[in-house]
Amino acid sequence: MSEDKALGTYLRSRRTQLDALALGYSGRRRTAGLRREEVADRASISATWYTWLEQGRGGKPSAEVLDRIAQALMLTDVEREHLFVLGLGHPPEQRYRGGDPITPRLQRLLDALPHSPALLRTPTWDIVAWNRAARAVLTDYETIPPQGRNVLRMMFCDPHVRERQFDWEAVARAVVAAARVDAARAGADAEIAPLVAELRAISPEFGAMWDSSLVHSHTEGVKRLRHPRLGEIALEYSSFAVEGRKDLSLIVYNPATEQDRERILSVIGDV
Numbered sequence: 001m002s003e004d005k006a007l008g009t010y011l012r013s014r015r016t017q018l019d020a021l022a023l024g025y026s027g028r029r030r031t032a033g034l035r036r037e038e039v040a041d042r043a044s045i046s047a048t049w050y051t052w053l054e055q056g057r058g059g060k061p062s063a064e065v066l067d068r069i070a071q072a073l074m075l076t077d078v079e080r081e082h083l084f085v086l087g088l089g090h091p092p093e094q095r096y097r098g099g100d101p102i103t104p105r106l107q108r109l110l111d112a113l114p115h116s117p118a119l120l121r122t123p124t125w126d127i128v129a130w131n132r133a134a135r136a137v138l139t140d141y142e143t144i145p146p147q148g149r150n151v152l153r154m155m156f157c158d159p160h161v162r163e164r165q166f167d168w169e170a171v172a173r174a175v176v177a178a179a180r181v182d183a184a185r186a187g188a189d190a191e192i193a194p195l196v197a198e199l200r201a202i203s204p205e206f207g208a209m210w211d212s213s214l215v216h217s218h219t220e221g222v223k224r225l226r227h228p229r230l231g232e233i234a235l236e237y238s239s240f241a242v243e244g245r246k247d248l249s250l251i252v253y254n255p256a257t258e259q260d261r262e263r264i265l266s267v268i269g270d271v
Contacts, residue, residue, distance in 0.1 A: 078244075
């Protein structure tokens with residue numbers, strides 16, 4: 001099947017799934033769903049062009065038009081992404097939508113890692129969920145107000161976090177560079193802008209690092225900490241995308257050595 005035919009088939013299948021009555025359309029219908037001219041009207045495009053798209057002879061619509069069609073057909077995020085792949089050959093640009101609550105399923109996933117500190121982080125580097133091991137080894141996030149649970153803010157404003165880094169300047173620079181990448185990739189530049197402005201006013205070091213325009217990937221590596229009770233510890237970390245939640249990343253830390261593991265286990269039970 002050609003790309004144009006595949007796009008037309010998909011549009012037609014989604015159109016016939018809509019409930020015309022629930023959307024305020026009346027009258028007898030020979031087939032289920034909305035009529036082509038109704039979808040075109042909802043998408044603010046011509047009925048003729050929309051008909052051609054379904055027939056596989058409308059060419060390649062722009063991203064703006066596909067977005068309007070996706071809204072007209074009330075597509076989910078997954079369906080919208082598939083529409084763009086069929087219509088343009090690639091997924092749409094990211095649209096950041098933060099603020100959705102963490103589901104019990106995701107929290108249970110974190111808690112299923114009792115010996116490995118694990119976090120859920122947004123593209124603006126807010127920590128929104130964690131497990132008991134993370135509280136014992138990294139930071140007790142429950143003692144910090146929600147607005148303070150941001151890695152950038154903690155790195156530049158919390159002296160205790162600063163003291164625990166082996167090489168604070170290198171770590172801070174990497175965090176700033178990775179946050180820049182994550183925010184841009186998720187389309188969250190507007191969301192991180194107030195935090196950037198706030199930290200500029202507080203920390204000249206942050207301002208200099210942000211202005212350097214360095215970019216860095218925070219996918220895997222080794223984190224070394226000075227733990228207040230355990231002394232020096234090393235953790236291997238890996239970052240994972242959360243399917244269905246493009247606004248979240250899962251970060252899992254594992255003890256780098258068996259000795260680190262045994263020492264970490266000794267403090268997890270105290271939290």
